[in-house]
Amino acid sequence: MRPELEQDYTQYVTAKLPRLHRIAYQLVGDRHRADDAVQDALTTLYQKWVRVREVQNLDAYVHTMVVRAALNDRRRLWSKVLLWDRPPDVAREESASADVERQVLLRDALRALPDGQRTVVVLRFLCDLPVEEVAAVLGRSEGTVKSQTSHGIRALRRLLNVEDFFVLNGGAA
Structure with missing residues (x-):
C-alpha cells in the first residue's frame, strides 16, 4: 500500500478503535475475544482499504464488519471451550465507585x-x-x-x- 494510503488508514483506525472495541466487547463479553473480533475486521479493512475508503458511509461499513466479526467469533466451536470452571478474578480497587x-x-x-x-x-x-x-x-x-x-x-x-x-x-x- 502507498504510504499516504497507509497513513489515512492508520489515522482512521486510531480515531475509531476505542468505539469499535467497546462495541465488540459488549457483544462478546470478553476483552480478548473483542480484541480478536476488532483485529479480524481491521485486517480485512486494511486489505480492502484502497477500494473501501471511498465508501459513502465508511463508519457504518466498518461498524458492520466489527459486528459480523464478533458474531462469527461466537459461532466458532472453540469459543465455547472453558479452560477453568469459573472466570479468573479481575483485580478491582477496594473502593469501587x-x-x-x-x-x-x-x-x-x-x-x-x-x-x-x-x-x-x-x-x-x-x-x-x-x-x-x-x-x-x-x-x-x-x-x-x-x-x-x-x-x-x-x-x-x-x-x-x-x-x-x-x-x-x-x-x-
Missing part, C-alpha cells in the same frame, strides 16, 4: 441476554443506530429488530431489578 458498580451490573445483565437480544440492544442503544440500520447490519427484518429490542429491554429491567439500578444511579430515571 457507584459508576463502576452500575457498569458491572449492566454488563452482567447484558451477558445474561440471549445473543440476538444482546446484539440488538447494544447496536440500538450503545451504538445509537436506528432500527433500519440494525436490521440491515444483522440481515433481519425491522419487525424482528423491534421485537428483540422490546424483549431485551424487558429482560434487562427484570435482571437489573430496575428499582435497585435507579438507586445506584443516584435516583435518575
Whole structure:
C-alpha cells in the first residue's frame, strides 16, 4: 500500500478503535475475544482499504464488519471451550465507585441476554443506530429488530431489578 494510503488508514483506525472495541466487547463479553473480533475486521479493512475508503458511509461499513466479526467469533466451536470452571478474578480497587458498580451490573445483565437480544440492544442503544440500520447490519427484518429490542429491554429491567439500578444511579430515571 502507498504510504499516504497507509497513513489515512492508520489515522482512521486510531480515531475509531476505542468505539469499535467497546462495541465488540459488549457483544462478546470478553476483552480478548473483542480484541480478536476488532483485529479480524481491521485486517480485512486494511486489505480492502484502497477500494473501501471511498465508501459513502465508511463508519457504518466498518461498524458492520466489527459486528459480523464478533458474531462469527461466537459461532466458532472453540469459543465455547472453558479452560477453568469459573472466570479468573479481575483485580478491582477496594473502593469501587457507584459508576463502576452500575457498569458491572449492566454488563452482567447484558451477558445474561440471549445473543440476538444482546446484539440488538447494544447496536440500538450503545451504538445509537436506528432500527433500519440494525436490521440491515444483522440481515433481519425491522419487525424482528423491534421485537428483540422490546424483549431485551424487558429482560434487562427484570435482571437489573430496575428499582435497585435507579438507586445506584443516584435516583435518575
